[in-house]
Amino acid sequence: MHNKTAIVTGAARGIGLATTKLFLAEGRRVAMVDRDSEELAKAASTLENVFPLDYDISVPEQVTKMVAEAEDKLGHIDALVNNAGVADFGPMEDTDFDRWRTVMATNLDGVFLCSQVATPALKHSKGCIVNIASISGLRASTLRVAYGTSKAAVIHLTQQYAAELGDYGIRVNCVAPGPVRTKLAMAVHTQDIIDAYHDAIPLNRYGSEDEIANVIVFLCSEKASYVTGQLIAADGGFESTGIGLPSLRQES
Numbered sequence: 001m002h003n004k005t006a007i008v009t010g011a012a013r014g015i016g017l018a019t020t021k022l023f024l025a026e027g028r029r030v031a032m033v034d035r036d037s038e039e040l041a042k043a044a045s046t047l048e049n050v051f052p053l054d055y056d057i058s059v060p061e062q063v064t065k066m067v068a069e070a071e072d073k074l075g076h077i078d079a080l081v082n083n084a085g086v087a088d089f090g091p092m093e094d095t096d097f098d099r100w101r102t103v104m105a106t107n108l109d110g111v112f113l114c115s116q117v118a119t120p121a122l123k124h125s126k127g128c129i130v131n132i133a134s135i136s137g138l139r140a141s142t143l144r145v146a147y148g149t150s151k152a153a154v155i156h157l158t159q160q161y162a163a164e165l166g167d168y169g170i171r172v173n174c175v176a177p178g179p180v181r182t183k184l185a186m187a188v189h190t191q192d193i194i195d196a197y198h199d200a201i202p203l204n205r206y207g208s209e210d211e212i213a214n215v216i217v218f219l220c221s222e223k224a225s226y227v228t229g230q231l232i233a234a235d236g237g238f239e240s241t242g243i244g245l246p247s248l249r250q251e252s
Helices: 016-026 038-046 062-073 097-126 143-168 183-188 191-200 209-219 244-252
Strands: 006-009 029-034 050-054 079-082 128-132 172-179 231-234
Touching: 006 016, 006 062, 006 097, 016 029, 016 079, 016 209, 029 038, 029 062, 038 050, 050 062, 062 097, 079 097, 097 128, 097 143, 128 143, 128 209, 143 172, 191 209, 209 231
Parallel strands: 006 029, 006 079, 029 050, 079 128, 128 172, 172 231
Antiparallel strands: none
């Protein structure tokens, strides 16, 4: 595994950083991509066998340069993790076209661009792509007209790529995280919101960044060599069950 490589976008923090660390633990070298230069440099400074690449994956020209630089530094590309995303929530009536496009440019266009540009290198390595969607792409909720729609599109885009790239031995899968206990989530979620999530999730808790990263790394491994075109909702059962009631849980 020490010869394996990966590109991880949105790698300066959260799930992207957790995924990078797990890749490193199994011996991969990683190109860490993020447009937050300061956070990227800070994260990369504590790690070995990483190459921090400061690019905005919503800009076509930058994606072309990013993939070329990653391939030059890594030698080859075995895996692409399309994790970078914009979490923008607001009422539909307040979501003007500029706000809509800002979300789509990173969450959807970025996944398309990175996958498209990296495909020639992945053909050579018979590599894999893992796209990070969201439970919001599987079930509608308030304040997510742009975010949820972008993630639903990522889920379908995953299947489109899997169908076409299978001829080259490239696997393409998708992970849809449910509520994850990140610093940002804990900063903005009130106790009422936390309690409501715990009630609705069968495992009765938020997930961790490492738990999501473990699924991503599995899908990039040989253990998932016959898995492609699939969606894994790493969500504690949230999508499968809908709403739970405390009283019913107590009775059970």
